[in-house]
Amino acid sequence: KQEVTQIPAALSVPEGENLVLNCSFTDSAIYNLQWFRQDPGKGLTSLLLIQSSQREQTSGRLNASLDKSSGRSTLYIAASQPGDSATYLCAVLNSGNTPLVFGKGTRLSVIA
Amino acid sequence: DTGVSQNPRHKITKRGQNVTFRCDPISEHNRLYWYRQTLGQGPEFLTYFQNEAQLEKSRLLSDRFSAERPKGSFSTLEIQRTEQGDSAMYLCASRKAGANVLTFGAGSRLTVL
Numbered sequence: 713k714q715e716v717t718q719i720p721a722a723l724s725v726p727e728g729e730n731l732v733l734n735c736s737f738t739d740s741a742i743y744n745l746q747w748f749r750q751d752p753g754k755g756l757t758s759l760l761l762i763q764s765s766q767r768e769q770t771s772g773r774l775n776a777s778l779d780k781s782s783g784r785s786t787l788y789i790a791a792s793q794p795g796d797s798a799t800y801l802c803a804v805l806n807s808g809n810t811p812l813v814f815g816k817g818t819r820l821s822v823i824a
Numbered sequence: 825d826t827g828v829s830q831n832p833r834h835k836i837t838k839r840g841q842n843v844t845f846r847c848d849p850i851s852e853h854n855r856l857y858w859y860r861q862t863l864g865q866g867p868e869f870l871t872y873f874q875n876e877a878q879l880e881k882s883r884l885l886s887d888r889f890s891a892e893r894p895k896g897s898f899s900t901l902e903i904q905r906t907e908q909g910d911s912a913m914y915l916c917a918s919r920k921a922g923a924n925v926l927t928f929g930a931g932s933r934l935t936v937l
Contacts, residue, residue, distance in 0.1 A: 716866070744924055755828075755915060756867070756928040763924070801866055805924075811857060811880070812926060814866030 714739045718802055718815035725792055726823050733787040733818045735802030740783045746812065747776050747787050748801040756801065760787070792822045828929035830916050836935045837906055844902045845932040849918030856899050857926065858891055859915040860884065867915055873899060874921065906936045 715738045725731050735745070744763050748756040760769045760776040762785070768777040775788040789796060799819045803812040829848040837843050849856050854875050859867035870889070871881045875896035885891075888906075893899040903910055913931045 746926070748928075753913075753933070755830075755930040756917075758925055758927070761924055803866075809879075811869040811872055812867075813869070814859075816864065816866045 714742075714804055714806055714813045716802055716804055716813050716815035718800075718818050720818060721816065722819040722821075724821040724823060727792060727794060729792050729822075730788070730790050731792055731820070733789070733800050733802075733820070735785040735787070735815055737783045737785075737804045737813075739804075739806060740780050741806060742780060743805045743807050745776075745778055745785050746803045746805070747774075747785075748803060750799045750801060750817065752799075759800075789820075792820075794822050794824045796820060797822050828916055828918055828927050830914075830929035830932045832932060833930065834933045834935070836937065838937050839908060840905055842902065842904045843906055843934060844900050845914050845916075845934075846898060846900050847916030847918075847929060848898045849916070850927060851897075853918035853920050853927070854896065855919050855921055856893060857917045858899070858901050859917065861913045861915055861931070862911075870901075870914075903934070906934075908936045910934060911936045 717736045719734045746761045747759045762778040773790040778785045799817040801817045803814045831846050857872040858870040861867040873893040888904045891901045915931045917926045917928045919926045
């Protein structure tokens with residue numbers, strides 16, 4: 713059974729700092745990995761999707777990497793801003809016919 | 825295309841009452857998923873449909889829960905005889921078969937008093 717772990721559970725940084733969020737998964741036979749953002753009381757917004765054959769994906773100040781063999785992914789946020797404050801969720805898809813399995817998320821606070 | 829729509833956004837009910845949530849997916853998406861999320865946790869899978877067929881149900885989906893997608897378009901999630909432990913955010917998501925990205929709705933928050 714796939715299990716996804718995210719560390720740290722919460723993180724507080726001053727504005728402008730670069731930061732890394734970590735995600736690990738137990739079953740490395742994944743189809744893809746997705747990072748989501750969730751604002752309080754809201755639904756999920758997809759940020760980046762990495763296919764199993766890819767090593768990284770970039771969108772603006774966000775960069776996600778994938779090391780499938782070690783069961784790890786990182787989300788790098790450059791030059792953090794107060795608007796980045798949210799919960800970031802990592803989710804893994806094992807095949808096209810299985811549901812996404814989520815971690816518990818990292819709650820990020822960026823202090824102005 | 826207005827994305828995935830969920831209604832109601834918030835429902836407060838007394839223990840023992842029945843509640844129903846509705847999800848309208850993106851029109852060309854034939855796969856629809858229901859997830860439940862409690863405070864401080866990630867979303868947990870409940871069930872999913874391909875068109876009108878319910879293909880998988882989680883062990884979390886007790887006998888009090890039922891989901892339907894009668895015409896392969898919108899879906900409903902009904903909870904009978906609600907309990908306080910049912911208080912959570914119920915999230916709906918959809919995608920095309922073969923597509924990678926899952927699009928989530930804003931969720932329906934249930935509070936059972």
